[in-house]
Amino acid sequence: MDIPSVTDANFDEEVLKSPLPVLIDFWAAWCVPCRMIAPTVEQIAESHKEKLKVAKMNVDENMKTPGKYGIRGIPTLLLFKGGELKETMVGVQSKDKIIEIVSKHL
């Protein structure tokens, strides 16, 4: 499943105002662990598509949003619900762990 990209420009619209909770994956091309976690994020997007919106943001092309949320390490996964930041996961995580954390808010 292809994960849609969000940008600084449409972050409010796509993430903060989303009716579904949003899991957003902050990544960059030079970050190998980001590539490691990408297939897991895609699988979760597929298996949870009814209840969860999954998006990604390239931190090279978008600096405002990562700055706003104090991101200084990638991959970072943030979970938003009703416009509020609920969870922060830094680094490569197992699929089970991500699902466990995300499920608390679904």
Next chain:
Amino acid sequence: MSAGAAYDVVIIGAGPAGLAAAVYTGRGRLRTVVLEKAIPGGQILLTDWVENYPGFPDGIAPFDLMENFRKQAEKFGAVIETDEAKGIRREENFWVVAGQSKEYKARAVIIASGAAYRKLGVPNETRLTGKGISYCATCDGPFFRDAVVAVVGGGDNALTEAVMLTKFCRKLYVIHRRDQFRAIKILQERVFANPKIEVLWNCVVDAAEGENNLERAIVRNLKEDRTFPLPLDGLFVSIGMDPHTEFVKGVVELNEWGEIKVDFRMATSQPGIYAAGDVADACPKQVATAVGAGVSAALSVNEYLESLG
């Protein structure tokens, strides 16, 4: 849980050791499956540039190197599955490796599950990870443009990361607990020649502090028994690795650091189970030695299976 197809050998981990082993078992016409929980390549992918792997005088990008390993293993028939080994058990004449939702059955197993970077174990470390504390300079270095950062450690990896980080930061401290580095000399020369780098000898980190982001490390000089705050934007931890062996505890013998004990043929304490690479006790943490150990393990598997007839 579904019982997967029977293989001749299950290789756990698609890093340098596992993929090198797979090239050899594949060429030996052994039905080979390689389990990889993330993407093929292993820890070396976190390195900036590989310049000590023989055969590449100008060095090579780790991703390109490991992509070649993967292609070569697949060319000779190895199947790479995205799965994480959760345990190994004996069932009649087979070893059964349990994955997340599948099982893999074979008469021989090569454990090449590698290692993960070790944490400092100091207050606030977990809370500030991703907020200034990092274990991967190639991933997070670009967040520290014009910043003041420190690297903890004194081995090859620590000094490689220190030099790499000076591309971004304006000042870099190397915090090392001894009065000399164990890293190879060429890396020491680069550190000493770099005007941005200052080495804090005989020092350890006692704590990390900061409200939302890392603001400082509390550093202790062991010789003078003196503690001082070191204002920092970033702290990169490079103090060695812990082997991935939780899933084989009680199956094969481990040494005091949790590494799998192997003999010179890479045999573990269990017949039919071999180990190679960073997870094994006899292996320096290098791509080239992991490859050598993986090949040895593969040859031993070949011999072992032939002896079973």
